[in-house]
Amino acid sequence: MTGVRIAAAAAPFGRDLDEDFARIAALIDRARADGVRLLALPEACLGGYLANLDGGADGPPALDADGPEIRRLAELAGELVVTAGYCESDGGVLYNSAVCVSDGVVLGSHRKVHQPLSEDATYRAGNGFTAFDTPVGRLGMMICYDKAFPESARTLALDGAEIGVCMSAWPGSRTHAAADLAQDRWKHRFDLFDRARALENQIVWVSANQSGTFGDLRFVASAKIVDPGGEVVADTGVSDGLAVAEVDVAEALATARRSMAHLRDRRPEAYAPAGAPAG
Template identity: 50%
Template sequence: MSTMTMGAVAAHFGRDIDRTLAKLPGIVEQARGRGVDLLVLPDATIGGYLHDLYHPTDGPGAEALPPVVDLDGPEVAAIARMAGDMVVCFGIAERAIEEGLEVRYNTAVAVHGDGVLGVHRKVHLPLAENEAYRAGGSFAAFDTPLGRLGMLIDFDKTFPEAARTLALDGAVVLACLSAWPASVTDRSDRIRNDRQAHLFDLYDCARAAENQLYLVSSNQTGVLGDLRFLGQAKVVDPAGEILAKTWAKGGLAVATADVESDVARARRTMNHLRDRVVGSYALGALTDA
């Protein structure tokens, strides 16, 4: 397609899945009304995020952790039906069976009216998140009706290698789904001045600029357990410029661009992917012994 309209959502999603599924049609239709082709919802859209990053499994019974859902379950199918001709990315706590055991992943899913287009399981698990989720093991782009897309889940975007892998795999747009809280160790009275608020924006802009592609960044808002989420959903262009942003409150950041043309133009003279000097990076020396 010649142009794409990208929408990034900042909103609060909690444990009540039925309430979320009742809330989502309004968000999707608002986006559709603004011509959005790619809609990126936050990490943990279905079931909410953790209550505590240091002791995530502590809590009253089942409330301690988000409820798990299946990739082929009714929740994912319901959002695919809502999506219709849009591509919608959203987060779940995925139930998987491995070696006869039930495990959970923090997972991003991209859907269209035809079903699931792509899946990403969060690779980088901060603090004690590994007590709640199993880590994913790879980054891969995938084809959609809008072009080639890659997905990251919050802490993944802290690592340049993650976004670079997706760019090398042909992604021209990165969907970054987050449940990114304000600092839990150095709280600020104003979210805008929070250290994590600065880093959240910095990583979004850096990942877009260094890979010369579009980045659509969503985030949770409000409070869940001990965590206060930042919002700051945005669309960033291949130069690292923020085209639209929601700030701390809920909202929808929307921007329209000729994505393929803009990415090609950004890479026409100084092409960061082409001009890498891979043999100089000594990546083997940087791996764990």
């Protein structure tokens, strides 16, 4: 059996790209020293997230998908597979995007499909989910609110994803906020979604998140790795850090699916078409 060391980061990022790259370089160095092969960084780690979710917030710098910043990230990654979020500009249209890089090249990309609250005042929505091959296995990416929709991860799993990476800038509750972030109800939802998406699709789940505060938002951190049985095998809690675990991905999937294989046992003919009432 051959395991792969996987890390998910909980870290703060802001508008200063040089500072962001310095933090990313430090996280990559730390991961490399620990033998990590896959490192997931948070949503919007290049330039920071929105200052608030009320619409009209100051946004992050808009970057081209083939621009110098993404090339710089790909070079920093070296032999690691690294996923990271950024604000993508395509012909003047902005997307909340993620990229997967390794050895100086882009392996895959994703544009956030589901937009919470007033995020659509800044970004246009993406339109799909596609898995892709990497040196550590077939991988699928989501961004934050995407994971609240079972269809997102299920689409990736049906496309052969063995590892699901969700990059977030997930804040604590905006109303009735808990004094202790560990008890916050939005953190509780964040954790439930992570475990449910791993279990229902029987895949390895890697969840990175922003930490600290930015604008009006206080992020819940809680980066984690979840096995295909829905068990959390590494977790940063509400603090900065790296959640690191060694996983034999093929063996973990085979073990989880040996008796009850959720993808195999699906009955698509019994499911109502999207948007149609069940009757």
